[in-house]
Amino acid sequence: MRNLKCTVSYDGSNYHGFQRQANALAVQEVIERAIESLVKKEIKIIGASRTDSGVHAKGQVFNFKVESSIPTVKFPIALNTRLPDDVVILDACEVADDFHARYHTSDKIYEYQIYNAEFPSPFYRNYAYHIYNQLDLDLMKEGAEYLVGEHDFSSFRSSGCNAKNPIRRIFNIDIDREDNLIKLSIHGNGFLYNMVRIIVGTLVKVALGRIKPEAVQEILLAKDRSKAGPTAPAQGLILKKINY
C-alpha cells in the first residue's frame, strides 16, 4: 500500500469547490472517479484545502492510499487522460505512510487577481474581480503592511469558520500591477475561512481611498468581522502553492 501525494491545478469555474458534495459536482469527485477508473478500486483522497465554489488552484495538494502495480511516476499522465481538461494533475510522489495533506501543511501561498479597468475583460471574467475605479496601489501596499506578522485574524474570517484558534502569521503580501491586472500574492502559515477574500475586500477599500491604510490595524484589533471590508468574489482567488 503506497501513500501518494499529488499536486493538481484546476479551473474552478465549473465546480462547486474542491470538497465532495452530495448534490453538486466538486473537483474531489472528478479526481476520485479518475483514480477509481485507473486502479479499479474505491478511493478517497484527502485534500489540503477546501477551496470554495469558483475558486481556482495552481497547486492544490491531495494524498491517497492505493494498492496498484502502476508506477508512481505514471500516475499524472494516466489520470490526466481520465480527467476533464479543466483539472490537471501536475505531479505525483510517494510519501511516508503517515503523511496527511491537510494536517501536515507548513505554509501556503494564495494569489488574488483584480482586473482594474473601465470595462471588464472577457478573458478575466472567470479569473479576476473587475473594479471600474482606479485603485491606488501605494495605499493598498501601505494597508497590507499592517497585516504582515502574527495576528488574531478574527475580523478577517467568515461566520462559517470553525477554526478554534484565530491566530495566523502572514509572512508577506506582494502587490503588483501589469497593465490592467493587479496581482496580490499572500504567503502565510495558514488561513481562516475566507481570510484572503476578506483581506482583499478590505485592501480594495483602502486602495479606493474609502478608508485610511491605518484603519487596517484598527480592524485587526477590533476582532470583529463587521469592521472589515466585504468578501471579494471567489473567481479572483487562486490557491498557488502549499508547502509541507
Added chain:
Amino acid sequence: MRNLKCTVSYDGSNYHGFQRQANALAVQEVIERAIESLVKKEIKIIGASRTDSGVHAKGQVFNFKVESSIPTVKFPIALNTRLPDDVVILDACEVADDFHARYHTSDKIYEYQIYNAEFPSPFYRNYAYHIYNQLDLDLMKEGAEYLVGEHDFSSFRSSGCNAKNPIRRIFNIDIDREDNLIKLSIHGNGFLYNMVRIIVGTLVKVALGRIKPEAVQEILLAKDRSKAGPTAPAQGLILKKINY
C-alpha cells in the same frame, strides 16, 4: 446618420468565428442583436477581420451606420449591458461617412500563445497551443527573421484564401517566454487566410529542431503551402490591434 467605429474584445471559445453565419452563432450576430435592442432598428456591422472559430480578439474593429439620439460615448456601456460577458465593447467613436473597417486598415498585430510544459494548463486550455517538448526560442527567433520584410506569402496561406495578391509586409515578430507561456507577436500590413497560424506551425518545427531556421527562407521561396508547417490551433490566436 452617424458612422460609428467600435473596438471589441471577445473570448472566441464559444463562437463560430466573427462573421455572421446561417446555422452557427458568430460574434457579429450577438453584437448586431445588442445594437438592434438598443437602437430599435435593424443594423449590419462591418468587421475588420473575419476571425475563425475559437480565435480571440482584444482589439477587433467594426463600424456601422446608425440614426439614434444616444450619444456616441454612451454606446460601449449601453451595448455591454446587452452583450454576454465574453464580448465587451471597449470604445466607440464617430468617423467619416466613408470609413470602412475592412477596407481602410493600415496594419494589424496578432498575438499567438503557446503553453510549453510537460502538462497542459487548465487556465490556458482555450487560449494557448499546448506543446509538450521543450522549444528552443533562439532557433525560433532565427527562423522568424526570414519572414520579416515584404514577401510573397503563398506558402503561408490556406487553400481557402481568396486574396488576389499574396504579397504582404511583416514589420516584426517578437517572441518572448514568461514561465511556461510563449507569446509571439506579429505585426504586419495585412495577413492572408491562416497566415499567422501557418507561420506559428512552421516556427514550432524550427523550435523543435525538426527543420533548420534557414529552411524558413526556402519555404517562402517555394510559394507552396505543402512546404510549410501545419496550421497551429485556433485557440492560441488573438487579434490584438488594428491600425487605420
